[in-house]
Amino acid sequence: MKMRAPEYYKEFKCIADKCKDSCCSAGWEIDIDDETAKFYKSVPGEFGDKLRKKVDFSGPSHFILNNNGNCPFLNDCGLCDIYINLGEEKLCQICTDHPRYFEWFDGVKECGVGLCCEEAARIILSQNRHFKTYEIDIPFEGCDEYDDEIYNYLLKCRTKIIEYLDNDEISLTERIKNILWYAYMTQLDLDSGLLDDDDIISVDTDETVDKKGVGDGMASIIDFFMTLEPNSDNWIPCLQRNLKLYKTTFENGILSEEARENLNIFEKKYHEINIYLKNIAIYFVWRYFLKGCFDGDVLSKIKLMTVSISVLKWLFYCHWLEYEDVNLLDCVEIVKSYSEEIEYSEDNMNSIFDAFCDLELFDVENLLKL
Ligand code: SF4
Incomplete structure (x- = not known):
C-alpha cells in the first residue's frame, strides 16, 4: 500500500x-x-492519578478541559505534560496525528x-x-467502499484542476472561475453517469454584472458566515468589523472609484497574496475533491474552495485597509482562524454544504460574480 502526500x-x-x-x-x-485510554488507566504514581482525574472515561474517553478551554495537560510553558512524563509514543491517536489528516482509498492512503x-x-x-506529491510504501490499511471507475476519473480531474490552478499565467480569479465552471460540468456528467474527459475552458462573465455583484455577494456571504456557530469569541466581532469597513468602500453595491484604486494598489503591492491564495486553493482541492467518490458530489467541494478563497482574500484586504499592511504571518493568522471556525467545525461544514445546495447565493452563476 502507498501513502501519498504533498511534498510539504x-x-x-x-x-x-x-x-x-x-x-x-x-x-x-x-x-x-481505546488503547491509549486503557493505558492511561494503568499508569502508576502521582501522574497516573492526575490522568485519571483529568480524563473522563465514561462513554468515549476524553480530556476534561479546564474552564478556559485548555487541555488540562498543557503546562504553563506551553508544553504537554503527557509528552514530558510518558513520552511521545504515549500520546493518544488524535494528539499524535494532529494537524495531519488522512483519506483512505483502495491501496492508497492520502495525507x-x-x-x-x-x-x-x-x-x-x-x-x-x-x-508536487510523493509516495512511500506503508503497511495495509482498509477503506470505505467506492466505485473504482469514478475514483480514477476524479483522480484525473483533480490532477487537471491542480495543474490549472498552479499555472500563474492566468489571473487567479479567472482560474478559479474556470475551475468552478469545470466542476459544474463535471457534476452534470457524474449525475448522468457519464465520465467525460472535459477540458477546463474559459468562462465569460459580464463585466458590468461582475462589478455590481461583487459587493452584494460578498456581504451576503459574510452575513451567512455570521449565522454559523462560532468557536472563538473573537470571530463574529472580527467579521462584523471587517464587514463595516468593507461596506464603506461600496456605493450602491458597486465598488467606489477610490476603493477600486485601493484594490488595484493592494493587488499590485501584495503580489505574494495571490501565491498564498493559490496554495490555499490547491490545499482545498487536494483535501476535499476526491471525497466525491464516496458521496458523488464534487461541485460542493469546489464551491468550498471558491468561497474560502473569496472570503480569505476579503479578510486579507480588510486587514490591509485597517492596518495599512499585511504580511505572511498576518495571513497565516487569518487563515488559521478561518480554518478553525469553518473547516474544523463539523456542524459548520454541514451547514455550509447544505447552504451550497439550498441557497441561491451559492448558485454557480452567483459565485462566478465574486
Ligand atoms: S497548533 Fe500546530 S504547531 Fe501549535 S501546538 Fe498544535 S500542532 Fe503544534
Whole structure:
C-alpha cells in the first residue's frame, strides 16, 4: 500500500511552546482512543492519578478541559505534560496525528496537514514551488467502499484542476472561475453517469454584472458566515468589523472609484497574496475533491474552495485597509482562524454544504460574480 502526500507534508514539525495559539488551547474536545485510554488507566504514581482525574472515561474517553478551554495537560510553558512524563509514543491517536489528516482509498492512503495549525498554515502559504506529491510504501490499511471507475476519473480531474490552478499565467480569479465552471460540468456528467474527459475552458462573465455583484455577494456571504456557530469569541466581532469597513468602500453595491484604486494598489503591492491564495486553493482541492467518490458530489467541494478563497482574500484586504499592511504571518493568522471556525467545525461544514445546495447565493452563476 502507498501513502501519498504533498511534498510539504515532510516539512511539518509541531513548534510546541513556540506556537502562539496551541491546538491544546482551542477548546476542542479531544477523544482518546481505546488503547491509549486503557493505558492511561494503568499508569502508576502521582501522574497516573492526575490522568485519571483529568480524563473522563465514561462513554468515549476524553480530556476534561479546564474552564478556559485548555487541555488540562498543557503546562504553563506551553508544553504537554503527557509528552514530558510518558513520552511521545504515549500520546493518544488524535494528539499524535494532529494537524495531519488522512483519506483512505483502495491501496492508497492520502495525507496532508491542516490549515488550522499555524505552523502547517505557514508552510502551506509560503510554498513557492509548483505543487508536487510523493509516495512511500506503508503497511495495509482498509477503506470505505467506492466505485473504482469514478475514483480514477476524479483522480484525473483533480490532477487537471491542480495543474490549472498552479499555472500563474492566468489571473487567479479567472482560474478559479474556470475551475468552478469545470466542476459544474463535471457534476452534470457524474449525475448522468457519464465520465467525460472535459477540458477546463474559459468562462465569460459580464463585466458590468461582475462589478455590481461583487459587493452584494460578498456581504451576503459574510452575513451567512455570521449565522454559523462560532468557536472563538473573537470571530463574529472580527467579521462584523471587517464587514463595516468593507461596506464603506461600496456605493450602491458597486465598488467606489477610490476603493477600486485601493484594490488595484493592494493587488499590485501584495503580489505574494495571490501565491498564498493559490496554495490555499490547491490545499482545498487536494483535501476535499476526491471525497466525491464516496458521496458523488464534487461541485460542493469546489464551491468550498471558491468561497474560502473569496472570503480569505476579503479578510486579507480588510486587514490591509485597517492596518495599512499585511504580511505572511498576518495571513497565516487569518487563515488559521478561518480554518478553525469553518473547516474544523463539523456542524459548520454541514451547514455550509447544505447552504451550497439550498441557497441561491451559492448558485454557480452567483459565485462566478465574486
Ligand atoms: S497548533 Fe500546530 S504547531 Fe501549535 S501546538 Fe498544535 S500542532 Fe503544534
